Amino acid sequence: DLRYCDHISAAVFLDEIRLKGAFSEVVLAEEKRTQRLVAIKCIPKKALEGKENNIENEIAVLHRIKHPNIVSLEDIFESTSHLYLVMQLVSGGELFDRIVEKGFYTERDASQLIHQILDAVKYLHDMGIVHRDLKPENLLYYSMDEDSKIMISDFGLSKIEGAGSVMSTACGTPGYVAPEVLAQKPYSKAVDCWSIGVISYILLCGYPPFYDENDAKLFEQILKAEYEFDSPYWDDISDSAKDFICHMMEKDPGKRYTCEQALQHPWICGDTALDKNIHESVSAQIKKNFAKSKWKVSQQAVGGADFRQAGVHVIFFAFFPYLDICFQRPAFIAGMNVLVALGF
Numbered sequence: 001d002l003r004y005c006d007h008i009s010a011a012v013f014l015d016e017i018r019l020k021g022a023f024s025e026v027v028l029a030e031e032k033r034t035q036r037l038v039a040i041k042c043i044p045k046k047a048l049e050g051k052e053n054n055i056e057n058e059i060a061v062l063h064r065i066k067h068p069n070i071v072s073l074e075d076i077f078e079s080t081s082h083l084y085l086v087m088q089l090v091s092g093g094e095l096f097d098r099i100v101e102k103g104f105y106t107e108r109d110a111s112q113l114i115h116q117i118l119d120a121v122k123y124l125h126d127m128g129i130v131h132r133d134l135k136p137e138n139l140l141y142y143s144m145d146e147d148s149k150i151m152i153s154d155f156g157l158s159k160i161e162g163a164g165s166v167m168s169t170a171c172g173t174p175g176y177v178a179p180e181v182l183a184q185k186p187y188s189k190a191v192d193c194w195s196i197g198v199i200s201y202i203l204l205c206g207y208p209p210f211y212d213e214n215d216a217k218l219f220e221q222i223l224k225a226e227y228e229f230d231s232p233y234w235d236d237i238s239d240s241a242k243d244f245i246c247h248m249m250e251k252d253p254g255k256r257y258t259c260e261q262a263l264q265h266p267w268i269c270g271d272t273a274l275d276k277n278i279h280e281s282v283s284a285q286i287k288k289n290f291a292k293s294k295w296k297v298s299q300q301a302v303g304g305a306d307f308r309q310a311g312v313h314v315i316f317f318a319f320f321p322y323l324d325i326c327f328q329r330p331a332f333i334a335g336m337n338v339l340v341a342l343g344f
Contacts, residue, residue: 041085069120071153092141105279110203122259125189134195190253197248205233206285225251240272
């Protein structure tokens with residue numbers, strides 16, 4: 001349900017730098033009434049034409065989700081020119097950036113991260129929701145605190161399973177998609193478990209299990225589920241961790257671990273994850289194989305009051321009760337495949 005609000009489009013813009021995606025921009029904002037910081041995804045209505053189903057799906061998914069490890073949709077507004085999704089602000093930065101910045105990093109750290117992701121994805125699957133685009137770029141830390149929780153974002157490609165519905169749309173990010181998606185076969189929530197396996201692999205060595213500059217060869221590797229635990233990068237990694245990955249990156253989706261099964265694996269719930277420091281090797285490979293966060297800005301932006309110095313676009317806005325008019329979601333509402341990814 002949308003509320004019409006001309007005042008959000010007439011807000012005071014304090015800086016001209018905006019975090020732009022393909023069809024929208026994400027801006028940092030402060031609600032005048034509460035002084036609470038949020039992230040607003042601003043989508044021009046002109047960009048929505050012909051993409052109605054995507055945003056309808058994204059909003060339908062986000063409205064249903066309430067989990068401590070998933071970025072939440074807090075409100076929706078529209079003006080004459082834009083649709084505004086008011087999102088929970090996550091300010092701890094991207095997963096890889098945090099690992100690189102650490103001085104100490106172990107299998108147990110990776111296990112605890114994957115435990116949080118599994119718990120959140122199990123919640124989605126229990127609700128009949130398949131994310132379909134799990135990858136490190138969509139994993140953000142809630143805050144700069146050392147023990148901050150990890151958050152899942154970007155539900156632009158997610159899908160709500162209906163009774164008797166079969167998913168077959170080829171979507172996701174190359175390198176993280178399951179073999180059955182590439183094979184254009186009907187698929188299920190097992191595709192998310194494959195992606196979690198790929199993420200687990202990267203967290204333990206710093207490089208992807210599948211790589212080739214030629215997409216056709218990359219897809220061939222994935223279709224065959226051809227990956228190795230290469231020496232010397234995996235020499236100090238436990239057999240339990242490798243066993244966990246093999247169950248998650250099982251070619252046959254019927255034999256692949258579910259989130260529930262994965263949560264019961266000893267590498268996740270037991271004490272088999274090693275405490276040896278693997279930071280030097282993993283961080284070196286991450287820096288070699290993955291580009292640094294595109295939108296990373298000064299950490300002072302979160303702790304300080306001068307957001308403009310950090311190059312962040314800030315809106316101050318207020319929502320007024322008399323503008324609380326309910327609208328039927330019109331046909332112009334459409335989608336984005338990039339959700340809030342503000343990495344401070």
